[in-house]
Amino acid sequence: xxxxxxxxxxxxxxxxxxxxxxxxxxxxxxxxxxxxxxxxxxxxxxxxxxxxxxxxxxxxxxxxxxxxxxxxxxxxxxxxxxxxxxxxxxxxxxxxxxxxxxxxxxxxxxxxxxxxxxxxxxxxxxxxxxxxxxxxxxxxxxxxxxxxxxxxxxxxxxxxxxxxxxxxxxxxxxxxxxxxxxxxxxxxxxxxxxxxxxxxxxxxxxxxxxxxxxxxxxxxxxxxxxxxxxxxxxxxxxxxxxxxxxxxxxxxxxxxxxxxxxxxxxxxxxxxxxxxxxxxxxxxxxxxxxxxxxxxxxxxxxxxxxxxxxxxxxxxxxxxxxxxxxxxxxxxxxxxxxxxxxxxxxxxxxxxxxxxxxxxxxxxxxxxxxxxxxxxxxxxxxxxxxxxxxxxxxxxxxxxxxxxxxxxxxxxxxxxxxxxxxxxxxxxxxxxxxxxxxxxxxxxxxxxxxxxxxxxxxxxxxxxxxxxxxxxxxxxxxxxxxxxxxxxxxxxxxxxxxxxxxxxxxxxxxxxxxxxxxxxxxxxxxxxxxxxxxxxxxxxxxxxxxxxxxxxxxxxxxxxxxxxxxxxxxxxxxxxxxxxxxxxxxxxxxxxxxxxxxxxxxxxxxxxxxxxxxxxxxxxxxxxxxxxxxxxxxxxxxxxxxxxxxxxxxxxxxxxxxxxxxxxxxxxxxxxxxxxxxxxxxxxxxxxxxxxxxxxxxxxxxxxxxxxxxxxxxxxxxxxxxxxxxx
Ligand code: BGC
Numbered sequence: 114x115x116x117x118x119x120x121x122x123x124x125x126x127x128x129x130x131x132x133x134x135x136x137x138x139x140x141x142x143x144x145x146x147x148x149x150x151x152x153x154x155x156x157x158x159x160x161x162x163x164x165x166x167x168x169x170x171x172x173x174x175x176x177x178x179x180x181x182x183x184x185x186x187x188x189x190x191x192x193x194x195x196x197x198x199x200x201x202x203x204x205x206x207x208x209x210x211x212x213x214x215x216x217x218x219x220x221x222x223x224x225x226x227x228x229x230x231x232x233x234x235x236x237x238x239x240x241x242x243x244x245x246x247x248x249x250x251x252x253x254x255x256x257x258x259x260x261x262x263x264x265x266x267x268x269x270x271x272x273x274x275x276x277x278x279x280x281x282x283x284x285x286x287x288x289x290x291x292x293x294x295x296x297x298x299x300x301x302x303x304x305x306x307x308x309x310x311x312x313x314x315x316x317x318x319x320x321x322x323x324x325x326x327x328x329x330x331x332x333x334x335x336x337x338x339x340x341x342x343x344x345x346x347x348x349x350x351x352x353x354x355x356x357x358x359x360x361x362x363x364x365x366x367x368x369x370x371x372x373x374x375x376x377x378x379x380x381x382x383x384x385x386x387x388x389x390x391x392x393x394x395x396x397x398x399x400x401x402x403x404x405x406x407x408x409x410x411x412x413x414x415x416x417x418x419x420x421x422x423x424x425x426x427x428x429x430x431x432x433x434x435x436x437x438x439x440x441x442x443x444x445x446x447x448x449x450x451x452x453x454x455x456x457x458x459x460x461x462x463x464x465x466x467x468x469x470x471x472x473x474x475x476x477x478x479x480x481x482x483x484x485x486x487x488x489x490x491x492x493x494x495x496x497x498x499x500x501x502x503x504x505x506x507x508x509x510x511x512x513x514x515x516x517x518x519x520x521x522x523x524x525x526x527x528x529x530x531x532x533x534x535x536x537x538x539x540x541x542x543x544x545x546x547x548x549x550x551x552x553x554x555x556x557x558x559x560x561x562x563x564x565x566x567x568x569x570x571x572x573x574x575x576x577x578x579x580x581x582x583x584x585x586x587x588x589x590x591x592x593x594x595x596x597x598x599x600x601x602x603x604x605x606x607x608x609x610x611x612x613x614x615x616x617x618x619x620x621x622x623x624x625x626x627x628x629x630x631x632x633x634x635x636x637x638x639x640x641x642x643x644x645x646x647x648x649x650x651x652x653x654x655x656x657x658x659x660x661x662x663x664x665x666x667x668x669x670x671x672x673x674x675x676x677x678x679x680x681x682x683x684x685x686x687x688x689x690x691x692x693x694x695x696x697x698x699x700x701x702x703x704x705x706x707x708x709x710x711x712x713x714x715x716x717x718x719x720x721x722x723x724x725x726x727x728x729x730x731x732x733x734x735x736x737x738x739x740x741x742x743x744x745x746x747x748x749x750x751x752x753x754x755x756x757x758x759x760x761x762x763x764x765x766x767x768x769x770x771x772x773x774x775x776x777x778x779x780x781x782x783x784x785x786x787x788x789x790x791x792x793x794x795x796x797x798x799x800x801x802x803x804x805x806x807x808x809x810x811x812x813x814x815x816x817x818x819x820x821x822x823x824x825x826x827x828x829x830x831x832x833x834x835x836x837x838x839x840x
Contacts, residue, residue, distance in 0.1 A: 123198065134170040141186075142159050169194045175203035179243060187456055198444070212471070222666060233284075251279055254302075260594050279333040284341065298450060304364075305334060317350065397417050404417075486642050496659075508550075521586075549573070564609045611636070618638035628673060664781065670709040674705050683713075713776075733836055741795055762819050765817065
């Protein structure tokens with residue numbers, strides 16, 4: 114990249130203190146949303162922040178909101194600081210701003226990257242209108258252990274799905290041009306393998322093979338950077354003993370040298386400071402030196418860079434050229450965002466007021482919500498329900514709840530617009546007097562006489578909608594669970610309702626896969642409804658009454674039991690696989706099957722689909738050739754519906770043990786009753802590649818199984834052979 118003369122001119126005038134200032138991002142105390150978060154490291158008040166901005170000692174602020182105050186702060190930077198370098202305003206805008214969309218895990222269930230693009234674009238419009246330039250999203254950690262609370266922020270357990278959603282979200286946030294007033298800079302996080310924390314315990318250590326790192330956890334980051342992300346956030350965890358925030362091999366050798374990343378690496382919240390708690394750095398000065406020399410450009414919130422970099426430069430322990438490189442990256446980011454041309458971009462109070470409530474975004478929230486709902490089970494076609502002539506009992510702590518609609522990591526949602534489940538159902542019903550509503554219990558506590566009242570309502574009804582699940586504070590940062598089950602009181606409620614014999618449809622609110630048992634597992638119907646955001650009630654009502662035919666598929670496997678974690682469909686083969694009718698001395702648990710209760714990719718529709726065996730253009734794929742696969746899918750039911758057609762492969766013999774199946778492509782198609790489509794896929798050897806024992810990423814010739822199926826555990830394979838290349 115040729116040097117930008119404006120940036121070089123600035124650099125030549127900057128003092129060390131001003132340079133270091135550009136590398137610090139601090140909580141915005143001028144327009145704070147939660148000033149009590151980690152007050153230990155917060156600057157005390159707005160005046161202190163403004164004084165630092167005036168002195169050129171702060172380059173970016175985060176998690177403040179509001180165009181007018183943002184503009185006033187920007188004016189201090191631009192007009193009152195010596196060099197007038199504009200501030201960059203960052204924030205955690207994860208799945209919506211004022212309008213809240215489904216949690217990322219839920220949205221991934223749609224298997225519609227275009228949907229993620231649209232919600233990210235809408236989020237960018239609202240966030241930039243509220244004075245934010247830079248989001249700390251998408252979170253693209255692969256989540257294979259459902260005990261981990263941050264599964265909710267991810268796209269789940271699969272590599273391909275995560276890559277595709279990562280790229281869609283980056284494009285959606287950033288739009289066509291980074292300097293447009295509605296472009297929100299994306300920050301894929303957390304680099305890297307944060308989802309692999311041992312035992313699903315947040316912040317825990319990560320001991321991982323190079324191959325798993327490369328084949329599972331790194332690809333979504335490569336996809337996000339290829340889609341144009343210019344910043345990346347490091348993870349809290351260590352990787353094989355070296356904390357991610359001071360990991361030179363990852364931040365420099367891989368990111369810069371191998372991947373040629375030219376953007377900015379920012380720490381997670383005080384993750385440079387945490388090098389001390391890790392026992393990796395002796396003190397603050399040591400932590401600063403280790404993090405910076407490893408390749409961490411910006412320090413979030415600890416203040417370590419501001420405090421210790423000048424001295425480290427002075428002593429020669431850190432070369433000035435290295436400092437200049439980091440500052441150049443930050444200034445280039447600001448330039449790319451158009452801030453040098455217009456420091457007041459995205460800081461227009463009128464625009465903010467006009468963006469406060471956009472009906473199109475409310476509609477999008479509803480559409481995204483219903484497209485995220487997975488119909489896990491529907492025995493006897495219990496769902497959809499009729500809008501009249503049926504007595505419905507809506508029971509459970511989620512029935513009227515308004516405090517657990519948005520899901521974790523929603524800092525700025527407009528709560529006044531949230532629509533709860535009861536309201537959504539009532540609005541959809543033709544005669545609302547057919548609906549009785551009883552909470553039965555709280556999320557975690559019993560209500561006096563609650564179960565008795567719920568049982569009476571169930572007895573008097575034709576059908577029960579049992580709205581249960583996790584409260585939203587079970588998900589998100591630092592919210593790991595030992596048992597991924599429903600709280601006891603809710604399980605007890607479900608058991609009591611089941612005793613009435615009235616058919617039950619479970620409406621399951623959750624931020625992770627749960628191990629469903631007893632009356633919940635055995636209910637006639639189950640809908641996984643995640644946390645859907647602003648339009649929760651209407652989105653669920655659309656599915657309950659069949660105005661929308663459910664089309665989402667699981668982005669994570671639902672196990673039988675918590676003890677199966679980490680549990681994911683694409684696990685490596687073992688030497689003793691379980692066989693039909695032979696379980697002893699096989700890979701199995703004593704207490705339950707090692708299949709999923711509901712596998713990755715699973716989801717039902719109100720119609721049904723039939724697949725023919727896939728037809729391959731050849732069964733002998735030449736090394737440089739492309740295989741064309743075609744499968745015929747027919748809607749055999751009586752409703753229009755969408756099907757997610759999934760292509761999996763399995764490499765039979767390789768120099769490294771390969772997963773039992775891997776998703777390689779998918780297509781979502783819409784079919785009218787009786788309609789047939791030929792769904793085409795292409796495959797080449799690059800899609801069959803993996804990191805071998807020698808570290809080489811390549812495919813190996815040999816036989817592969819291939820499935821075109823509706824889920825990761827169904828279908829019959831056909832085989833093809835990848836022929837060797839000419840030497
Ligand atoms: C989280 C990040 C987040 C940051 C800033 C951290 O605690 O791990 O995901 O972006 O805080 O709020």
